[in-house]
Amino acid sequence: MTTTEVAPLPLGTGVDEAALTVRGLGKSYDGRAVLDGLDLDVRRGECFALLGPNGAGKTTTIEILEGVRRRDAGEVRVLGEDPARGRREWRARMGVVSQGEPAGQALSVREALDHFARYHALPRPTDELLAATGLEAKAGTRVSALSGGQRRRLAVALGVQGRPELVFLDEPTTGMDPVARRQFWELVRGLRADGTTVLLTTHYLDEAAELADRVGVIAEGRLVDVAPPAELGADLRRRATVSWLEGGARRQVVTERPADVLRDLLATTTRGELPGLTVTRPGLEDVYLQLVGAVPATAGGDPA
Numbered sequence: 001m002t003t004t005e006v007a008p009l010p011l012g013t014g015v016d017e018a019a020l021t022v023r024g025l026g027k028s029y030d031g032r033a034v035l036d037g038l039d040l041d042v043r044r045g046e047c048f049a050l051l052g053p054n055g056a057g058k059t060t061t062i063e064i065l066e067g068v069r070r071r072d073a074g075e076v077r078v079l080g081e082d083p084a085r086g087r088r089e090w091r092a093r094m095g096v097v098s099q100g101e102p103a104g105q106a107l108s109v110r111e112a113l114d115h116f117a118r119y120h121a122l123p124r125p126t127d128e129l130l131a132a133t134g135l136e137a138k139a140g141t142r143v144s145a146l147s148g149g150q151r152r153r154l155a156v157a158l159g160v161q162g163r164p165e166l167v168f169l170d171e172p173t174t175g176m177d178p179v180a181r182r183q184f185w186e187l188v189r190g191l192r193a194d195g196t197t198v199l200l201t202t203h204y205l206d207e208a209a210e211l212a213d214r215v216g217v218i219a220e221g222r223l224v225d226v227a228p229p230a231e232l233g234a235d236l237r238r239r240a241t242v243s244w245l246e247g248g249a250r251r252q253v254v255t256e257r258p259a260d261v262l263r264d265l266l267a268t269t270t271r272g273e274l275p276g277l278t279v280t281r282p283g284l285e286d287v288y289l290q291l292v293g294a295v296p297a298t299a300g301g302d303p304a
C-alpha cells in the first residue's frame with residue numbers, strides 16, 4: 001500500500017505549484033483524535049478528491065484549511081498563508097461550499113445571488129450561475145422553498161460566484177439528482193479549465209473518478225493513499241482473482257500472476273476447459289474498501 005511521504009516541513013518552498021500544503025495535521029474532539037498526523041499537498045490547478053468513511057475527518061480537514069476550525073497540531077499553508085491567521089483578502093481568494101444551508105433563506109434564488117454578488121470584486125453574472133447550476137426555472141423561488149438538491153445547487157453557485165482561485169466543495173452533490181450531478185461535473189470541469197484549484201469531498205467514487213486528478217483516502221486520521229483514481233491502491237490492484245468451477249464447487253486463487261495460474265490450471269484439465277472461469281481485478285470501490293479496512297485485502301472486483 002502506498003503511504004503519503006512525510007517530508008520534513010518543506011513549507012514555503014515550491015509555493016508557486018502548491019495551492020495548499022499540510023504536514024502532521026492533528027485535531028482532537030473531547031480528547032479523541034480525529035486527525036493524527038495528516039499530510040496533504042494539492043497543486044495549483046488540480047482537482048483533488050478527499051475520500052473516507054463517515055466520521056473520518058474530511059469536513060474537519062476542510063474547515064481547518066478554510067480557517068473556520070482550529071487545529072491542535074501541524075503546519076498548514078493555503079494559498080501561501082496559515083489559515084489560522086488568514087486575512088480578509090486571503091479569504092476572498094477562496095470559495096466554500098459547505099454542508100450547511102445556503103444563506104439568504106428569505107430571498108428568491110436570483111435575489112440571493114444578486115445580493116452576495118456585492119461581496120465580490122468581479123462576480124460571475126447571476127444568469128451564468130443560474131444556467132451553470134440548472135436553477136433558471138427556480139430563479140424566482142424563495143431559497144427556503146427549494147428542495148434539498150436545489151439548495152445544494154445554489155450553495156455551489158454561491159461558492160463559485162467570486163471566481164475563487166481555490167474552491168472547497170464539501171459533499172457538493174449530496175441529494176442532487178443524476179442530471180444535476182452531471183451538470184455539476186460540467187461546472188467543475190469548467191472551473192478546472194479556468195485554472196481553479198478544487199478540493200472536494202465525496203462519497204461517490206464515480207464522481208471522484210470522473211473529476212479528480214488525484215484522490216486521497218483518509219482512514220485512522222491520516223491519508224493512507226494518494227494517487228490518480230485509476231492508480232489508487234496500486235499494490236492491491238496487482239492482485240487478480242482467478243475463479244472456476246470444480247466438481248460443482250467454486251474454487252478461487254488470488255494471485256499477482258494470473259497468466260501463470262491459468263496455464264497451470266489448463267495443463268491439469270483433460271479437455272482444456274475450465275467451467276465458470278473468471279479473472280477479476282479490484283476496481284476503485286474494491287480498492288477503496290480495502291484501504292479503509294472495510295473488507296479484507298483479498299476481495300475480488302470487476303471482471304478483468
Ligand SMILES: Nc1ncnc2c1ncn2[C@@H]1O[C@H](COP(=O)(O)OP(=O)(O)OP(=O)(O)O)[C@@H](O)[C@H]1O
Pocket residue numbers: 029030034052053054055056057058059060061
Ligand atoms: N464540533 C465537534 N465536536 C465534537 N466532535 C466532532 C465535532 N465535529 C466533528 N466531530 C467528530 O469528528 C469526527 C469527524 O467528523 P467529520 O465531520 O470531520 O467527518 P467526515 O469525514 O466529514 O464525515 P462525513 O463523511 O460523515 O461527513 C466524527 O466522529 C464527528 O462526530
